[in-house]
Amino acid sequence: MSLKYFQLNWKKIIFFLVGGLVLCLIVYHDAELYHQPIGEVIQVKKLKKTSVTDNFNNHDVSQEQRLKLKILNGKNRNHIIYLKNNFSTSEAASLAYHSGEQLFLKIHQHQSKNQSVIITGLKRDTMMVFLCWLTIFLLSIIVGIQSYRMLFSIILNLVLFFLAIKIDVITDAQNVVFIFAVLAIAFLAVTEFLIFGKGRQFLVCFSATFLGTGISLIIAIAVLLLTHENGLNFEMMSYVTQERLPLYLAGCIIGSLGAVMDLATDITSGLFILAEKNSAMTFKDFWHSGQNIGKTVLGSLINVLLLIFISSVFPLAVLFIRNGNNWNYLFPMLLSLGIVQSLISGIGIALTIPLTSTLTGLVLRKEVSHE
Incomplete structure (x- = not known):
């Protein structure tokens, strides 16, 4: 070379x-x-x-x-x-x-x-x-030069995050889920616009991420209501001075958004590059290609989520075990909230693969048919 x-x-x-x-x-x-x-x-x-x-x-x-x-x-x-x-x-x-x-x-x-x-x-x-x-x-x-766009998006997202925290404090924790849902949409719009600019890739990635995150959250809320939150000890959320469940769901929105956005961006970028290389691809070709890209990234992305969760609870888990607690106590008191949050993100990731493949295939097939 x-x-x-x-x-x-x-x-x-x-x-x-x-x-x-x-x-x-x-x-x-x-x-x-x-x-x-x-x-x-x-x-x-x-x-x-x-x-x-x-x-x-x-x-x-x-x-x-x-x-x-x-x-x-x-x-x-x-x-x-x-x-x-x-x-x-x-x-x-x-x-x-x-x-x-x-x-x-x-x-x-x-x-x-x-x-x-x-x-x-x-x-x-x-x-x-x-x-x-x-x-x-x-x-x-x-x-x-692309790095400066990324840095700008990080700074802008941090400003939006601190603004959302301020609004949450000012409103005395009213509608915290709504506040952070709006924040997630702002995160998504800012990040994807700075990555793709104004165009079809932005619309496809934004739509797929929005739908994947939204559907996974709806599923999570439905399961929590049906199970009456059994097995989840929200009192283990340290230093929380407001209602815990809405704050937990707000955290799930932000956590799921990052993983879903990552996967949707990978699939969208890959399929648009394929469209540039081969203008004769059909919707079926795009859909199968999107599925293959998603399956390739899926395993590593879920493992990243798991490892991030493990690293966050590892010191406390060692402390619990060394002080005479067993795994039957450790799981519900320390691990359950993080594992459920990871599962919600995993559901969003799994849904994002067919959603992104379908939306991208529909847009690119339309482009090919006009050529």
């Missing part, structure tokens, strides 16, 4: 590398932009260790640190303070801190002019900016 296919724009790469380095340095030194006090760890001294064992024979080690911090902002800027930090080696509920890290602090000024300082968290904005920059860099090098 010729090396010309692997030629890179070195000026572009150097520009991104230098720009990313400068950006990370700026963010690392942006403590003055925060109202909350920030301290940099300039020295760490390890103190005593203590072995601990709980009632379930889980072993851990408690370690104490003495931290020397320099305040980076606010009225206490450049002051040196000393703190003790206790953490477990498992770092399940506490962290070990290292030199060079920046920490968010809470400083209490007492009437005796003494101060008490509490660490409230680790400042992670530099790492987040680095990861965002790395993603943009790789997309720009590999995908090219």
